[in-house]
Amino acid sequence: MERAWITKLLNAGFIDTFRHFYPEEKDQYSWWDYKTRARQRNVGWRLDYFFAAREMEKRLVGAAILPEVQGSDHCPVELRIR
Secondary structure (H helix, E strand, O other), rough: OOOHHHHHHOOOOOOEHHHHHOOOOOHHHHHHHHOOOOOHHOOOOOOOOOEEHHHHHHHHEEEEHHHHHOOOEEEEEEEEOO
């Protein structure tokens, strides 16, 4: 269901900003289950996104997922625009 919703969003003209910069990158997650120690094994989900309207594409400078930042079951995601 979530994938279908994201596909619909992309088809409506929005950009997944992380995939815009890293279309082939694998195993990039922003959430890991505490109970199973999934973060240590890097078995997670990519739940945190920045989407941008297609008109913003020229202003996108960079995007990142920051798994080294600890303190939550989620890690920060970053979007740089000019």
